[in-house]
Amino acid sequence: MKLSCPMPKLEFDIITLGHGSGGTLTNQLLTSGVFSVLSNEYLDEKHDGAILSMHGKMAFSSDSFVIAPIFFPGGNIGELAVNGTVNDLAMCGAIPQYLSLSFIIEEGLAVADFWEILIGIKSACAQAGVMVVTGDTKVVEKGKGDKIFINTAGVGMLHQNANISFRNIKPGDKIILSNQIATHGISIMSVREGLTFETDIVSDSVNLNHTVKKLLDAFGEKIHLLKDPTRGGVATVLNEIARDANVGIDINDQHIPVNEQVLGACELLGLDPLYVANEGVFMAFVDASIADEVVKMLQQDENGTFAACVGEVTSVHPKQVILNSRIGGKRVINMLVGEQLPRIC
Amino acid sequence: MKLSCPMPKLEFDIITLGHGSGGTLTNQLLTSGVFSVLSNEYLDEKHDGAILSMHGKMAFSSDSFVIAPIFFPGGNIGELAVNGTVNDLAMCGAIPQYLSLSFIIEEGLAVADFWEILIGIKSACAQAGVMVVTGDTKVVEKGKGDKIFINTAGVGMLHQNANISFRNIKPGDKIILSNQIATHGISIMSVREGLTFETDIVSDSVNLNHTVKKLLDAFGEKIHLLKDPTRGGVATVLNEIARDANVGIDINDQHIPVNEQVLGACELLGLDPLYVANEGVFMAFVDASIADEVVKMLQQDENGTFAACVGEVTSVHPKQVILNSRIGGKRVINMLVGEQLPRIC
Secondary structure, three states, X not given: XXXXXXXXXXXXXXXXXXXXXXXXXXXXXXXXXXXHHHOOOOHHHOOOOEXXXXXXEEXXXXXXXXXXXXXXXXXXXXXXXXXXXXXXXXXXXXXXXXXXXXXEEEOOOEXXXXXXXXXXXXXXXXXXXXXXXXXXXXXXXXXXXXXXXXXXXXXXXEOOOOOOOHHHOOOOOEEEEXXXXXXXXXXXXXXXXXXXXXXXXXXXXXXXXXXXXXXXXXXXXXXXXXXXXXXXXXXXXXXXXXXXXXXXXXXXXXXXXXOHHHHHHHHHHOOOHHHOOOOOOOEEEEOHHHHHHHHHHHHOOOOOOOOEXXXXXXXXXXXXXXXXXXXXXXXXXXXXXXXXOOOOO | OOOOOOOOOOOOOEOOHHHHOOOHHHHHHHHHHHHHHHXXXXXXXXXXXXXXXXXXXXXXXXXXXXXXOOXXXXXXXXXXXXXXXXXXXXXXXXXXXXXXXXXXXXXXXXHHHHHHHHHHHHHHHHHHOOEEEEEEEEEEOOOOOOOEEEEEEEEEEEOOOOOOOHHHOOOOOEEEEOOOOOHHHHHHHOOOOOOOOOOOOOOOOOOOHHHHHHHHHHHHHHEEEEEOOOOOHHHHHHHHHHHHHOOEEEEEHHHOOOOHHHHHHHHHHOOOHHHOOOOOOOEEEEOHHHHHHHHHHHHOOOOOXXXXXXXXXXXXXXXXXXXXXXXOOEEEEOOOOOOOOOOOO
């Protein structure tokens, strides 16, 4: 879903330091821009924070987004910032409800770009079913930022059936990937300065909360852990889980879903797709008894077409992640060392 | 209260792009730095978000901090980031409880500086009685940020007696300033590149939540509105309130508490203290019947030594803020136009 809203007539074409002053210009920008686009009963209170009613166990998460470029195939930094925090909440087993939205803008950003990002935020919020209820706008001098950085924090009540923790993982658990990996990272690389190559790969940035809710509705506590492999990719996240839960992890190369074009781009760039960032994929560690059903349910979901069971938890080699290759070889998969793709989210 | 913790031995002296990769270096930085300094049961779960129990009305707020310089007389960006969000929650009438903490670091930041900021965060959290429960670390290239930006979001349950809203303001309400104004802005100006001047003015950055709680314990719903005049200063915030509540505001120049040295610096720099940013001051709009008692209670609090009743709400000139001078003159006080002191918080 893409919304389209005409941009209001403003007296300025670019964001200046004055828009971060807290004074008249900040008020103009907020009133004619942010508040008009994102209006809701909480935000319209315009207080230092929003007052929400919460009863029970709640998840609370925050992420800053510094992606470059801010517009990329399949989305922009605004959508990404909403989906990123929505998905972090979903990975906790929560129903995302309310977001905060904080901008750090480099002076000189075109108001038209800011507007497009705001519309991206509005669209992503509508799709995920969340509201921006509070926020902040800062402006820094030219050369002290990079167009725009966005922080979102979010809260949401836990799903009543959810019990998500690395402590629940046990040997025999199956590991399911919800969709094809490495798409987001490769889509960003394809438009990075100096690296442009022909592709129609678009970012998989999407909200996963409705998909996760379906799984929790159906399988509850048998879903042991959910994790979205963003920065550092599948390999890094699996290593963190193996370390924290003190278990071994076996994965099968041939079962890992990757788009052919993405795989081709990875080969071209010398990247291992297991280390490339994802935005619309999650891993579920589930009780073996429900693994097939989970995969089937995911495959019927628009965000899980290529879902597959890719491995399982073992007690044999604690804290290690082992990749079994197509031809029977085994190799240890370590956490990402150094920086593969800076500013991918 | 200032904590002192020995810095752990790390294999690196400066933060590099790899520390934002999500991989091994990020894990090293978090494990030996952030998690060890800020450890608590929620943060130690290391999930994508924290799970909290909340029952009732809750406040939710977020601010990004881009102050330059990051170390200044009386504090650093870490303490400021904690106090800023703690105070925003307090201004909502809430008891601040849990914070998120998100860093955007420019590569090249000295680990020793990062450590000092972390210790500032830990000290400020201890003083306010809050915990960092979730967070995020991003690193951007040299020249695409400015040392470090910090976002904090926070949540806390509303005080049971609180009913804070601009809708509660009515003509006759008294306006109380909790302490001397313009101290933060002037302390930052005194160390800005090119502006250095001799002074021992230090920032008033402090947590106001305990002070606010005392007022709410004693006076409950008779406290109609609380606001901390940060960016844009007292003048801008009064104008926002007059506009949103559709009331007039009269303030008396001679009652506004300002330190002599701050006033001297303002004159030197050609600044009006009413527009200079504060970090440890709030304004209370209260029922006239309790105004004297509120001032007395504040004056006995360490954060309210110079508290004073500075004006009142009127129906006579809606949406206008009028300053009555010592010699009987009146002038309209408008919102800050343009940018007076960029990156003051």
